[in-house]
Amino acid sequence: MKSPQTIVYLSSSSRISFLFYGLAITCLTSTTVSASSRGNVTDYLALLSFKSKITHDPYQVLASWNHSFHFCEWSGVSCGKLHKRVIALWLDSKGLEGSLSPHVGNLSFLRELSIKNNNFQGTIPHELGHLSRLRHLYLSRNKFGGVIPTNLSRCSNLEDIWLNRNELTGSIPKEMSLLLKLAHLKIEYNMFNRWNPTFLGEYYINGRVLCCWEPVGWQHSKHLGSLEKLDRTWLCLPSEIGNQLPNLEFLQLWGNELTGVLPPSISNCTKLGRVDVGCNQSFGSLPSSIGSLVGLTILNLGPNRFKGKIPTTIGNLQKLQIIDLDNNQFSGPIPNAIGNLSLLTQLYLDYNKLEGHIPSSLGNCKQLNGLNLAHNTLTGKIPKQLLQLPSLTNFLDLSYNTLSGSIPSEIKDIKMLSELYLSYNNLSGTITSSLGECISLTVLYLCGNIFHGTLPFSLSSLRGLEVLDISQNNLSGKIPQFFDKRFSLEFLNLSFNDFEGEVPVVGVFANASAFSVLGNNKLCGGLVILELPKCKREGSKKKRFPFFVFIIVIAPTLLIVLCCVYLLCKKKRNSQPSQSTGNEPFLKVSYNELLKATDGFSTANLIGEGAFSSVYKGILNYDDGRFVAVKVLHLQNRGAHKSFLAECEAWRNIRHRNLLKIITSCSSVDFQRNDFKALVYEYMPNGSVHDWLHSSANKLKLNLLQRVNILNDVATALDYLHNRCQTTIVHGDLKPSNILLDADMVAHVGDFGLARLLGTDINQNSSTGVKGTIGYAPPEYGIGSEMTSSGDVYSFEILLLEVMTGKKPTDSMFNEGLSLHKFAYMALPDYVIDVIDNDAIVLQSTEVNAKKVEECLIATIKIGLSCSLDSPPQRMKIEIVVIELQRILDMKGYHAATSEYKISIRLTPQLHESAGGLPSLKLSLHSCSLPGSTNAMGIETSIALVLPAREHECDTSFVLGRPSALS
Structure with a gap:
């Protein structure tokens, strides 16, 4: 029964150990014999030896490793289907302590050994070198010491070796050059000596390697991107790179500590499509020979220490799309x-x-969508030609220079520009009214110049403006009234000008942390916290009696008008996007700040978790109580890093009212020097659509109007991503948990971790192979098709049907050929009411209303079914979906389904003087009757409407709605 192979690796240091294994073989019970008949005794004993070396098993993972079960059924063990030999051991993150038994070398069929993130100590057994079939060896995040065994070079099929974050010493064995199939070698965060390997070539080293080397064999590579993300590496870019690598297509060495100059010989690499050596310590000048790289599309050299002039030969690179x-x-x-x-x-x-000067020739770059020239010493005027580029939609940053003159009126030609920064220059004159035609502006910085005069009324057209900073100028006049009506404005800085008059107390001025008026000595009133002097009100007593007469005469008419205005304003407020609670447009945050903001990433603050990340609620700034959502990436999971990069790249290119607003990102290390990456978003207080549809903890449910408004918001966001961006963006993972709701129940699409930018080389390949979520991903993704915008449309259809029916696409009822699509299809047209979610309360008070509701439901379900056809080209385009949903909303059917009760009221007006000396009207409600009721309800309440002698605002204390609002 014994074979030489069985005993060749038994330790000779202990007779007791040898005797134990001899007895184990000869004295097997019937259960053991049964086990061996279905497997192999050698594997069985090797596994028992593995278990015997474990000194601590806190989760009792190895409790099943006994003769009661066949070893192929033991936890963490995987066997082949035919021969019942062990082919894999998966025991990651189990808290195991002890050493790695050398008898693992007897598992001759083993293909993968993965014991990452445990507490294994001792040396790596050289017996592992006998595993000729081993492909993947994952020993990272343990406490292995000693040297890397040279015997590993005999594992000729090895593709992955992960030894990072251990306590290994010595050097990398030169014998490892024999591992011709090795693709991934991770050895960072050990205690290696300096070494001079001759074999690394195209291997991927993702970590800390203390060396200075020019690897032999690299000259055969077409993609020198394998050294990306080295940590503290003394890497010398070969001076003859261009002579030995003329066929190089891709050079990416971003984020290391590369020193030295960019060699002139790089000009011989005429096939280069991308050069990315940013975030290093390279110096010297940019060689003029770079103009020979005619195939270059991306050139990224920042930040570094390059100096000298930018060579004019850069103009020869006709394919360049990005210069950084x-x-x-x-x-x-x-x-x-x-x-x-x-x-x-x-x-x-x-x-x-x-x-x-800024060259006017930039006006010839007809596809330029983003330009940043900030923090230089540029002079002269802003060239008109630059402002006549309709493609300039993302940002224009000319701040911190010494530019002079006024803002050219041609700025009106960049209507779709999102962010404009002209701060801290010597710009003068009045602020041109042409800025009011830049209707897509969300951020406008004009601070630190010498503008004078009043603010143009045309700025009131900037309905989407979120941040406006015009501080440190010579502007004068009263604060325009349109500022206090702006619902989207999140931060307004009027400091250190010469404004005068009263500071409003509504709109952005209702939040002291959202605006600043320091250094304007002629202002008065405003919030108490500002400590400004009270505004003088002369002649108010003389106007009191005429105003009283005016109120008495037109009170009934005025009440009706106010009710109508209120309802219109309420509708407008409901259609507005949610407001950020922050007062800073751009933030820099550290790991420590995020740790404090989330109370140490406590489970009490955990609001969501996925494959690649966990999301925590936190307070980013303790001074103003700013709530944020912090998305922390699980970098230990394969694909998480690419998900982070994909999301960052997507957020760099998009900004829309129905997209989740990103505040900042953090790429750092934690206190254990582990990589840490996080994204910080605006907190959505109403959670996700998934929570509203399926969470038992959520007692409130969405009504039909809310559901269709949410679908309309999502469709509008997709239309923007697919058709309104400079680069088409495919979301790739549309589902209810990724649709978040703000305080006003406006939907925001988030989670761009799987997003793809069409027409670019960004995120074209994913190591994870993930394309969407089961149930929401279109069928073509399952057969390997590329992600497309029509795939997003399919996911939207599933989302629509789930929102309307309340059924998940993975519900247990959908089997044996029945799907969510068929479930909805079979209900059309006569039984559509039967498939609508019961929680969406439909009030059919009249036959007319019921018919309208049914028509709207049928039309909505038909949209969903038109989006999920098997053939992607036949699916309804998202821009058509937006039009159809808006048409349905205009039909008023959903309004009928959630219509508010009509109220008959009797009021008595009474004039009195309110705080601040303003006259106000007190209306006492004496009776209230509802449709269908025979008796009046004896409800009395008071509604105070302050009516100053100027344009009236909507007072939110005046409520017309359901009876509960009057209780």
Whole structure:
């Protein structure tokens, strides 16, 4: 029964140990014999030896490792289907302590050994070298010491070796050069000596390697991107890279500590499509020979320490789409030749020492959507040609220079620009009224200049403006009234100007942390916390009697008008997007700040969890109580890092009222020096659509009007992503848990971790292979098709049907050919009411209303069914979906389904003087009757409407609604 293979690795240091294994073989019970007949005794004993070396098993993972079960049924063990031999051991993150038994080397069929994130100590057994079939070896995040055994070189099929975050010493064995199939080698965070390997070539080293080397074999590579994300690596970019790598297509060495110059020989790499050596310590000048890289589409050299002039030969790179030279020491003028780059979309030259005028030739870059020239010493006027680029939609940052003159009126031609930064220059004159035509502006910074005069009324057209900073100028006049009506404005800075008159107390001025009026000595009134002097009100007594007569004469008419105005304003408020609670447009946060904000990422603050991340509620700033949602990436999970990059890339290109607003991101390390990445979003107080549909903890439910409004919001967001962005963006994972609701129940689409930017090389391949979520992903993704916008449309259809029916696509009722799609299809047209969620209360007070409701429901379900056809080209386009949903909302059927009760009221007006000396009207409600009731309800209440002698605002204390509002 014994074989030489069985005993060849038994320890010779202990007779007792040898005797134990001899007895174990000869004295097996009938159960053991049965086990061996279905497997292999060698594997059985090797596993028992593995267990015997474990000194602590806190979760009792190895409790099943006994003769009561066949070893193929033991926890963490996987066997082949035919031969019943162990092919994999998966025991990651089990808290196991002890050493790794050398008898693991007897598992001759083993293909994968994974014991990551435990507390294994001792050395790595050299017996592992006998596992000729081993492909994946994962020993990271343990406490292994000693050297890497040279015997591993005999595992000729090894593809992955993860030894990172241990206590290994010595050097990398040169014998490992024999591992020709090795693709991933992770050895960071150990205690290796300096070494000079000769074999690494194209291998992926994701971590800390203390070395200085020019690897032999690298000259055969077409993609020198394998060194990405080295941590504290002394890497010398080969000076002859261009001579030995003329066929190089991709050079990405971002985020290391690369030193030295960019060699002129790089000009020989004429096939290069991307050069990314940002975030390093490289220096020297940018060689003029770079103009030979005619295939280059992306050039990223910042931040580094490059200096000298930007070569004019850069204008030869006709395929360039992105130039990023920020945070260097480039000097001299911006080359006019950049205007030759007709495909250029983004140009970053900020934080350099550039001087001279902004070249007007930039107006020839007809696809430019983002330009950042901030923090230089540029002079002269803003060129009109630059402001006549309709493609300039994302951002224009010219701040912190010495530009002069006024803002050209041609700025009206960049109507779709989202962010404009002109702060801290020498710009003068009045603020041009043409800015009012930039209707897509969300951020406008004009601070630190010498503008004078009053603010143009045209700024009232900027309905989407969220941040406005016009501080430190010479502006004068009264604060315009349109500021106090602006619902979208989140931060307003009027400091250090010469404004005068009363500070409003409504709109943005109702929150002291959302605005600043410091340094304006002629202002009065406002919130008490501002401590401004009271405004003088002369002649108010003389006007009191005429005003009293005016109220008495037109009180009935005025009441009707106010009711109508209130209802209109209420409708408008409900259609507005949610407001951020922050007062800073851009924030920089550290790991420590996020740790404090979430109370140590406590489970009490956990509001969501997924495969790649956990989301916590927190208070980012203790001064103003700002609530945020902090999404912490699970970087230990494969694909999480790419998910983070995908989400960051997506958020760089988008901004829309129905998209979740990102506040900032954090890429750092925690206190144990582990990588830490997080995204910080605006907190959505009403949670996700999934919570409202399926959570038993949520007692409130969505009515039909709310549901269709949510669907309309989501469709509008998808229309923006697919058709309104410079680059089409596919969300890739649309589902109810990714649709979040703000305080006003406005829907915001979030989670762009699987997003894809069509037409770019960003996130084209994913190591995870994940495409959407089961039940929501379209069928073509299941056969390997690429992500497309029509796939998002399919996911929207499933979302629509789930929102309307309350049924998940993975519900247990959907089997044997029945799906959510068929469930809804079979109900049309006569039984549609039967499939609608019961929690969506439908009030059919009249036959007419009931018919309207039914028509709207049928039309809505038909939209969903039109989006889920098997053939992607036949699916309804998302822009058509938006039009159809809006048409349905205009039919008033859903309003009939959730209509508010009509109330008959009798009021008695009484004039009195309110706080501040303003006259107000007190209306006493004596009776209230509802439709269908025979007796009046004896309800008495008071409603105070302050009616100053100016344009009236809607008073939210005046309530017309359901009876509960009057209780």
